[in-house]
Each structure stands twice: as structure tokens, then as C-alpha cells.
Amino acid sequence: MTAKLTDAPVRVMIVDDHEVVRRGIVTVIDASPSLSVVGEASTVDEALRRLPAVRPEVLIVDLQLPDGTGIDVMRRARELEPLQKMLVLTSFDDDSALRESRAVGASGMLLKSSRSRDIVVAIERVAEGLTVWPARAPEEDDELSATDQRIVELIGDGCTNKEIADELGIAEKTVKNRITAILHALGLQRRTQVAAREAARRRAGWK
Incomplete structure (x- = not known):
């Protein structure tokens, strides 16, 4: 297919x-x-x-x-x-x-x-090839690809979509699509929630 x-x-x-x-x-x-x-x-x-x-x-x-x-x-x-x-x-x-x-x-x-x-x-x-699983505990981040995990980290660093695209060498539209997929995978609705979640992860010392 x-x-x-x-x-x-x-x-x-x-x-x-x-x-x-x-x-x-x-x-x-x-x-x-x-x-x-x-x-x-x-x-x-x-x-x-x-x-x-x-x-x-x-x-x-x-x-x-x-x-x-x-x-x-x-x-x-x-x-x-x-x-x-x-x-x-x-x-x-x-x-x-x-x-x-x-x-x-x-x-x-x-x-x-x-x-x-x-x-x-x-x-x-x-x-489109994305996933739509229900939200789970932080350990579920293992379900994210390496690229998606890096995007989450860059969002936590305060980077814009364009900055993330430049950092990863991909199109800005691709970044937007991946963030949409990340939101669904983590059961979140807004980009700011990803940033807050990443900040909490870092404070707690999660891997």
C-alpha cells in the first residue's frame, strides 16, 4: 500500500x-x-x-x-x-x-x-501514517521516534517551528505535522503543553 x-x-x-x-x-x-x-x-x-x-x-x-x-x-x-x-x-x-x-x-x-x-x-x-493512541504515563515517550523526541526537546528549549526545522534539516511543514502527531501520541492539545511537560520532565530528572 x-x-x-x-x-x-x-x-x-x-x-x-x-x-x-x-x-x-x-x-x-x-x-x-x-x-x-x-x-x-x-x-x-x-x-x-x-x-x-x-x-x-x-x-x-x-x-x-x-x-x-x-x-x-x-x-x-x-x-x-x-x-x-x-x-x-x-x-x-x-x-x-x-x-x-x-x-x-x-x-x-x-x-x-x-x-x-x-x-x-x-x-x-x-x-497519513500517524498514530492516535490514548495518553499514557511519561514512559510512553518511548513510543516516539528519535526525531519526535528531539522535537520535544527543542520545544522545551523554546525553539520555534522554523528553528526546529533548521536544526533538524527538515521542512517547517514537516515539523508542524510531527508536532501534531506528538500531541496525539501524548494526549495533549497545545504546543505549550508539550513545553510544560518537557520542563517537568527535566526538573524530575526523567530520561
Whole structure:
């Protein structure tokens, strides 16, 4: 699966056995010009039968299904398409689900209680190759790439986006995109929160 070369809507498939939930997400996606639902399924068997035909760019999977789990679907999806981008759909943000989902290659977790705009943003970010995991303790910074960790350090130093771009030898737009990804990975909303968090880290002597 390669990066998008056009402005065509992101192709999305949803696997969830609760029709009300599934239809609600379909409605949200269809209302966004950047996204398009190309497939739906309510069971593991149905999902595995439809996947090869619809070839979604982003696969959204409920963890609990009548004939198995979303993990089964995602594992098979990765066998069919090694670069398949996937989002877990769940009612509860729990550590075991998060660990299992990461292990099979999911890029993030989407709560069923999420607002419409958050659902759209999460799908768009995963389609772009970013991650959208819930916030965790500081130790979760290990999930950031070396470049992202350096960006966090430079934000803590008070550097502007342009200064960070010059320091790392990358485009300023890339810096903006990486900061957006960092905010999602750390469960934060503003750049200033990253700076404050980095300052607290340094005071506490965190590695």
C-alpha cells in the first residue's frame, strides 16, 4: 500500500457487530469529503471475505465480535496487505487491548464515545501514517521516534517551528505535522503543553 498521490477520499472499511454504532460512524465518515466508506462487516468471517475485494486504506475494527475478535481481523488484514493501516474501535480504553492492538500493527485506538470531528481526524491521521493512541504515563515517550523526541526537546528549549526545522534539516511543514502527531501520541492539545511537560520532565530528572 503506497502513499496517496491524489486528493481522492480515503477508503475506509468498518467492522462492528452493533449496527447502530456502525451506521453512526458510516454517517460521520460519509459527511466528510476527505473520507469514503467502501465496506462494512459485522463478523470476523464477513470481514475476511470482504477485505480482499474492497482493499481499504484504513480498516476500523471493533475488538469484540460474535465469532472472534478484532485482533483476528487485523492479523489477517496484515497478511493480505503488510502495510494495512488500522484503527481499533472500542468502548473501553484498557491497557491489554492497547497492547494487543499495537502488537498486530494497529495505528491507534478510537473510542465509540468519540465526537464526530475526532473520528474524522483520527482516520485522516492514520491514513497519513500517524498514530492516535490514548495518553499514557511519561514512559510512553518511548513510543516516539528519535526525531519526535528531539522535537520535544527543542520545544522545551523554546525553539520555534522554523528553528526546529533548521536544526533538524527538515521542512517547517514537516515539523508542524510531527508536532501534531506528538500531541496525539501524548494526549495533549497545545504546543505549550508539550513545553510544560518537557520542563517537568527535566526538573524530575526523567530520561
